[in-house]
Amino acid sequence: MQIGMIGLGRMGGNMVKRLRDGGHEVVGFDMDPDSARDVDSLESLVAALDAPRVVWVMVPAGKPTESTIDGLRELLEPGDIVIDGGNSKYTEDRAHAASLAEKDIKFLDCGVSGGVWGAERGYALMLGGEQETFDHVRPLLETLKPEGEYGLVLAGPVGGGHFAKMVHNGIEYGMMQAFGEGFATMMRSEYIDDAAKTMVSWREGSVVASWLLDLFENATKDDPELRDVPAVANESGEAKWMVEAALELGVPTPATGAALYARQASRGGADDVLRVVTAMRAQFGGHVTKVDEIATH
Incomplete structure (x- = not known):
């Protein structure tokens, strides 16, 4: 298959390698000009892909993911698919899916486990979304997952992938x-x-x-x-x-x-807590409170 990958860091870059080794065509984009990117903008990424497009977002959760999905919403066409493979909170997925659905763009959320070893060992993938969309991108998922029976699941509706992760x-x-x-x-x-x-x-x-x-x-x-x-x-x-x-x-x-x-x-957050505990023990029981004295007891 053909896929666009946004985010070419430790996870995204290794996923690109595994996909390419599996015979897929990957167009990579990252904000960092020193990354191994193939294009230098979202517009160029979308233009380089054939419809119906599949775009995998692998950027930090929060504002980076929000702005990326918002940008894709304005560039993609009906029938295209966006997969959020970052660590977004599951409660955010339905809003992303609903926003994209207004343009008839499909959405999957995907929890990814495997770390820096994933390129070699494969990734455990947990997805949320519609069965039809899952089935469409399954060849990509089968390449990313470890060899064998396990490591891939459609966990439930939108949000289910990130909830499982x-x-x-x-x-x-x-x-x-x-x-x-x-x-x-x-x-x-x-x-x-x-x-x-x-x-x-x-x-x-x-x-x-x-x-x-x-x-x-x-x-x-x-x-x-x-x-x-x-x-x-x-x-x-x-x-x-x-x-x-x-x-x-x-x-x-x-x-x-x-x-x-x-x-x-x-x-270090516990230090202040324990100082309060130590101070109160000293007040009601005369217990040791100074650091040098504690060290000798």
Whole structure:
């Protein structure tokens, strides 16, 4: 098939490579003139594609995605298809679909997982939209997904793809937090000589075997205690959206919530909280409050 790709960064650029390796014709556009772009504007991108066009938007969520979809709305023709493969919030997808539908332009939202390894391993793709539109672009999706039976799903109507990706990322937060807590516990125990080696042994035969453990082995090969890795983890927002959605649906999500709060605490926000706790303990119980005194207790 032929496809236009907007956004040629770490994800979009690798997706272009996998699509081209699969025999598809890709016209790439990025705002960065130093990117490996084929055209230098949205107008040129649309002009280079044959109708009915398929345009994949792979830019940061929020204003970049909004402005890109708004621009495509004015340039595309009835029957063309826009796929939002970024990390847009699922609640925004229906507005995008409705706006494009006014011009008879079709819309799919697509949650994409695979990171920088996707060009080689393939991408897990979760889509939201109409079956007919999904079927039309399926040859592209089959090339992007991993080989085998799994890795591609039409999760539901518009918004379903990004909702599924949001939940996927929430689960990912919880899994990484659990591995981190297990590693830290073993690091501090006299019963474990090599925490990293022990965790890596779980890659085969264990019920917790996962690609995350494969990546953990890569990270600990030259730094088995991860001393060179900063103890700060940012959060993309999707776990926060999942907790919010789960609360609205009446679903308890303690594991995802704990992992989210741990990441937020790592950025220093917990310091002020703990200063308040320490100050109040000192007031009612005479507990130690000064940093140098705490270090000796």
